[in-house]
Structure formats: C-alpha cells, structure tokens
Amino acid sequence: MAQAKKALVKSKKQRTPRTVGGSVKKSTPHSGVRTYQNYIGGKWVDSNSGEIFENINPADTRDVVGRFPLSTRQDINDAVNAAQEAFNRWRRTPAPRRAEILFRLGEILIRQKSALAADMTREMGKVLKETGGDVQEAIDCTYYTAGEGRRLHGFTTPAEMPDKFAMCVRQPVGLCGLITPWNFPMAIPSWKLIPALVCGNTVVIKPAEDTPLSTYNLVKACEEAGIPPGVVNLVTGYGETVGAAMTTHPALRLISFTGSTETGRLVASACADRNAICSLEMGGKNVIMVMEDADVDLAVEGAVWGAFGTSGQRCTASSRIVVHKKVYKQFSKKLVERAQTLRVGNGADPRTDMGPVINSEAIEKIRGYIDIGRHEDGATLAHGGRRLTKGEYANGFFIEPTVFTDVTPDMRIAQEEIFGPVTAVIPANSLDEAIEIGNGVRYGLSASIYTQDVNRAFEAMNEMYTGIFYVNASTIGAEVHLPFGGTKATGNGHREAGTQVLDVFSEWKSIYVDYSGKLQRAQIDDVKI
Ligand code: ADP
DSSP: OOOOSSOEEEOSTTSOOGGGOOOEEEOOOOTTOOBOOEEETTEEEOOTTOOEEEEEETTEEEEEEEEEEOOOHHHHHHHHHHHHHHHHHHHHSOHHHHHHHHHHHHHHHHHTHHHHHHHHHHHHOOOHHHHHHHHHHHHHHHHHHHHGGGTOOOEEEEOSSTTEEEEEEEEEOOEEEEEOOSSSTTHHHHHHHHHHHHTTOEEEEEOOTTOHHHHHHHHHHHHHHTOOTTTEEEOOSOIIIIIHHHHHOTTOOEEEEESOHHHHHHHHHHHHHTTOEEEEEOOOOOEEEEOTTSOHHHHHHHHHHHHHGGGGOSTTOOOEEEEEHHHHHHHHHHHHHHHHTOOBOOTTSTTOSBOOOSOHHHHHHHHHHHHIIIIIIOOEEEEOOOEEOSGGGTTSOEEOOEEEESOOTTSHHHHSOOOSSEEEEEEESSHHHHHHHHHOSSEESEEEEEOSOHHHHHHHHHHOOSSEEEESSOSOOOOTTSOBOOEETTBSSOOBSTTTTHHHHEEEEEEEEEOSSSOOOOTTTOOOO
C-alpha cells in the first residue's frame, strides 16, 4: 500500500460541528495505521490531493482505524472517466452473466462476515450483532438482487394495429453516483451498488467520511469477485467536496443518496439543475403506537429495541412512542426500568447492549436536543440524558439511553430528528388521536402499532402515511425483498430494495415492431372521427 504523497491529516470524527468548520493538523507518523487508497479503473490509487483523513473508532478516539484519501473533484473526474470507459462493455454483458459475478461477491462476503463485522464495529461503533446483521443484509441484498439477473422483467402488450408487436424492456441508466451514510456502512452501499450493477450501470461510490472502511471492504470484495475494472469506482473524502463534485458532474446520469434531509435537499437541487435522476432516502421521526389492549411487555421490548438499537442512529428509529392513557403509566415505568438495564459500552465487547454515537458532532446535537427537551419543551426527563465520560467511556462518544415522558406532539423533541438514543413518550386518548399524532410530523418513513385488535391494526395500517408499517413489532427491521423508503420529507418518491429498486437503476424502453410491410399509423396520428 503506497503512502499518501503529502502528509496532511484531517479527521471528521474529531471535527467540531460542521458549521464551525473542520480542524486541520499536520500528520505525525502512526506506526501500524494502514493507509488506504481510492479504487479507480481497477487500480488502487492515492488522491490527487495527496491528503488523507483519519477514520477514528468512536468508542475510543485514540484508536485510528485507518487513513483514507481526502479526495478532490479531479479524483471524481478520473473515477467518472473510468466508469464511462467500462460502461459499454458492462451493459452489453448479459444480465445473467453480471449476476453470476454478483453471486460470487455474496460468497466472498459470507466467508469474510465476522472480519467485516469487526471492522465495522471498530469504525462505526454499533455492537457486533448489529454489524454482523449489516453485513448479512449486504449478503441478502446480493443474493436477492443478483437473482434479478435472470428476470429483469419487462412486458409485452397488444399493439393497436395488426401485424405489430409491442414490448417494454429495461435499459441501464448509465453512470451512477452513489453517496452513502455512516449508520449502515455496508448494507446501504450494497442496496445501491448491487441493483445498479445487475441493471448494467457502472458506478462511482463515495462512502461517508466516518465509515469508509466498510465500503472499501465491499469494493475489495467486488474486485476479488471479478467485477471488471472501471465498473465499480471508489472515491473517499468529504461530502462538501467530493460529494458535491459528484452531484454536479454532467456525466453522472443518476445520483442515489442516503443521508440527512438537509444534505438531500442540496443533492436534489444540484441534480435538478442538470436534469439528472435523483433518488433520495433521508430522515424519519418514526412512531410506535401502543393501544390499551396491547401486550405491554412486548411493546416495551419493541420500544427499547427500536429506540436504542444502533444507539438510535437509524432513520427508522422509534423516536416517538404514543401510548394510550389507560396503559401510559404502566408502559412508561416499564420502559424506564428496561432502559436502566441497558449496558452502554464498546460495541466490540459482547456484554454491550448499546455502543457509542458516531462523532463529537453527534454528541453535541443529541445533548442539544436533551437540553431542549428539559428546558425549552418542558418534558419530563424520566431516564438518562447524560454523556458518559469516566473510566471506559473517557475516550469515546457515549450517551445514556434517554427517555422523555409527558411529551406533547408539538414539542421539538417530538418533531425533529435527533438521530441518537433519545425517545419521546406521548400520551393519547384514542387510536384516532394516536394516528393524528403519528402522522403529524414532516417525515413519513416507518410506523408501528401494538394491539390485539385486528380491526385497529388494519385501520392504523391504512391511515398512517408512511412507507413502512409494522403490527406488533418495532419500527425497525426491514427485509431486503420488500421496498424500503418513505413519504413526505423522508424521500422523493423512490424506493430501495425489493424489485422496486430496479425502477431507480433502469429506464424503460418501449419497443414497437411493425411486420405488416406497410405504413401503419397509430391512433394518435390517425383516428377516424
Ligand atoms: P450526516 O449529517 O449524518 O453525516 P449527511 O447527509 O451529511 O449525513 O451525509 C450523508 C452523505 O452525504 C455522506 O457520504 C456525506 O459525505 C455526503 N455529503 C455531505 N454533504 C454533501 C454535499 N453537499 N453534497 C453531496 N454529498 C454530501
């Protein structure tokens, strides 16, 4: 592995909030810290900048996971050129052949699963069970979507005229830019990469600056599986520079983005300026509704898992729990008792229930919301609320699982996405009121209801305007063969996963074959009146 040309080191995890600007320091040599490279046109290369940034373990910031290229617009240009060069060959490779390579990729990921999970816990913080699940999701996505290589169904349909055949087929979109977040460092890249490839596109992928190693591992596995040079290109770096360079690059026909709603808006407007296709997956303020006939213990388990799994850093996290007044006290008490039992710690320790949050920026944002909840909003802080800083927590980004009760629907902690281990318990008088509260936010990703009454379950299922809905389960836990995505400010109408994702990464081509041997006009041109 070649060393970066110039020794300038930045680390996003240690940056002060982005609005204040990044911190830059001269590098000091770290023995044993590996320097990684970009992957462009089938070659591992340094960034044109010669600069690198550090990937830091959020459970222990003294642990530098690796150094990654701090890339530039020029690196994006190089990667796009490589994707362009590879495109015609890849799109002409029959889809079943493309899929065979992807099945090999799945096998490699299975073989490496525990090492990949360990790398992910080290760079992202979530517990090993969850990072194992993240890798498993990439495996499932690979197998499921590679199966589409033998389908990629189009359709035939009757034509208006005799001796004329009409059909519709999928064609690749072209060159795709994939911009991914840090909370599912392998699952989300795979949700974009695998369908893009099976449809015959070539890609440039830019992982989040906090978790580049897992995407590096995925791309390395693509190389080992035999995906041809230039089909998959990896460029690491900051969103504001390389991410923005992707969204404005005229040759990237499609940008698929998952991240914050604020950044998604920037991505969308850059794409709109040049008429690029843009698929956005953004925030959530998901709700669990607990009815008075619910199995309260089951609902508490679901709430704990949904609110504190991944330290609440999931777009589907259960950040609001609307509880019928008849069971409100009982539920709140049990939820607090259960939250108290959670062991916070390094995700690599099998005793840990909840790992750190991702970086100092996240700590500040989450603590800011906890203050808002206590003072500005005036809710009851029933459990948690503190940053943990002593002993094993001294060098990491740890926050207690936090429960607010007596929350009203209009409070900021009940409206805004916190993206941390904080949940808001809101009382309600009826199912209708719970649904109104549930729908009363700008997002529309996931919702759930706990009830024993099938009529209420169906009513809620029908009335909640979200992309995902669960009955007697938490708001998290999507399966790869069902479409994933949300309504309102969560997305822009697209879905990932399922077969629906093929509609993002392919475009329809309608084909008419006239074998009549004469000029036949369609009704649009020739109707008798
Ligand atoms: P978060 O705030 O959780 O880090 P972001 O939405 O900022 O979420 O990041 C999601 C992804 O978007 C990351 O890969 C990040 O580098 C990238 N990104 C950030 N800013 C921009 C931008 N202006 N243009 C394109 N991509 C960006």
